[in-house]
Amino acid sequence: MSEATAAPDVVARLQAEIQRAQARNIKGWNYLVSAGPQRGVTPKDVVLNRGTLSLYHYRAQVSEVYRTPVLFVMATTNRAFIFDLAPGQSFVEFLLQRGYDVYVIDWNPPREDEKRLGFEDYILDFIPACVAEVQARSGEDQVSVVGYCMGGVLALMYAALHGEGQVRNLTCFTTPFNWSNFGLFNRWADPRHFDVDTILDTFGNMPADLISASFDMLRPVSKAVSQVQLWDNMWNDEFVKSYRAFDRWGAETLPLAGEYFRQTVKELMFGNKLYTGELEIGGRRVDVGAITASFLHVVAEHDHIVPIEASRELVERVGSADKEQIVLKGGHVSLIAGPNAVRRLWPRLDAWLAPRSA
Numbered sequence: 476m477s478e479a480t481a482a483p484d485v486v487a488r489l490q491a492e493i494q495r496a497q498a499r500n501i502k503g504w505n506y507l508v509s510a511g512p513q514r515g516v517t518p519k520d521v522v523l524n525r526g527t528l529s530l531y532h533y534r535a536q537v538s539e540v541y542r543t544p545v546l547f548v549m550a551t552t553n554r555a556f557i558f559d560l561a562p563g564q565s566f567v568e569f570l571l572q573r574g575y576d577v578y579v580i581d582w583n584p585p586r587e588d589e590k591r592l593g594f595e596d597y598i599l600d601f602i603p604a605c606v607a608e609v610q611a612r613s614g615e616d617q618v619s620v621v622g623y624c625m626g627g628v629l630a631l632m633y634a635a636l637h638g639e640g641q642v643r644n645l646t647c648f649t650t651p652f653n654w655s656n657f658g659l660f661n662r663w664a665d666p667r668h669f670d671v672d673t674i675l676d677t678f679g680n681m682p683a684d685l686i687s688a689s690f691d692m693l694r695p696v697s698k699a700v701s702q703v704q705l706w707d708n709m710w711n712d713e714f715v716k717s718y719r720a721f722d723r724w725g726a727e728t729l730p731l732a733g734e735y736f737r738q739t740v741k742e743l744m745f746g747n748k749l750y751t752g753e754l755e756i757g758g759r760r761v762d763v764g765a766i767t768a769s770f771l772h773v774v775a776e777h778d779h780i781v782p783i784e785a786s787r788e789l790v791e792r793v794g795s796a797d798k799e800q801i802v803l804k805g806g807h808v809s810l811i812a813g814p815n816a817v818r819r820l821w822p823r824l825d826a827w828l829a830p831r832s833a
Contacts, residue, residue, distance in 0.1 A: 515556035550625035590733035617643035656784035
């Protein structure tokens with residue numbers, strides 16, 4: 476390239492960079508002073524509301540709807556709007572437009588008087604009540620249950636104890652099973668140093684700030700890196716919209732009911748009893764080998780919260796004849812929401828669930 480032709484090209488790139496910098500400054504100010512985007516706006520109704528539990532039923536968007544309803548079980552650490560971030564970025568909206576009848580379990584922060592809520596309450600009361608509500612409203616005896624992260628653990632426990640005749644399909648995303656392979660979490664929650672009883676005797680419920688800090692310590696510089704990326708892309712409206720939605724969801728970590736957290740640490744993290752088959756809830760043994768529903772487990776290749784080593788053995792141990800495990804590119808959150816999820820997980824779930832929902 477000659478100097479004569481190179482000069483205009485350099486000038487054009489310089490002008491584009493100046494315009495981008497100006498847009499970044501203007502939109503950066505707007506970012507600071509404006510409210511975040513609305514989330515969870517897909518039309519829905521609250522059909523069950525009991526203390527820390529809310530059950531949503533989303534309104535159909537197409538005339539032909541699959542016979543088997545779908546019930547999402549969210550982890551109790553986070554709000555369920557990760558499934559419904561924004562129009563065009565909503566997992567729920569995607570499923571509704573493909574003809575699914577969608578219900579979602581959302582959790583509210585436990586009050587001080589709810590610190591005694593434990594596995595028995597979630598597995599033997601809350602989730603069965605939601606399934607009964609879905610059955611009554613849909614007129615169907617069987618439902619498809621979808622659980623994310625610890626929501627997947629709750630779904631597994633429920634299906635192992637109640638699944639026969641009620642759960643037609645069970646799908647788990649990034650669900651821990653072998654808790655001895657949890658990486659850094661195992662080191663931090665070493666029973667020689669981690670006194671869960673003292674923590675809960677002090678606070679009652681497990682504070683949200685402590686939960687958030689434990690996740691942040693897995694990648695100590697991730698927040699700083701993400702803020703640099705935000706500034707670099709401040710001129711890009713779509714990037715900023717997506718960033719704000721994810722950031723708001725991550726910031727709304729919920730406290731955990733004290734007894735639930737105690738059981739999670741002692742029974743699962745210390746004892747690994749879900750994996751060994753020794754876990755008991757309400758005097759009944761939780762055996763994932765008793766699950767007979769069609770089963771799909773989706774694992775994120777780059778999950779830093781639930782490593783593949785902690786989840787990959789699950790599909791082998793589930794008793795279902797029809798079962799499959801899929802490993803997809805992405806991280807713990809990008810697996811289920813955002814551009815990566817739109818391209819990969821959502822279509823794969825639809826392709827798997829559709830013939831099993833008619």
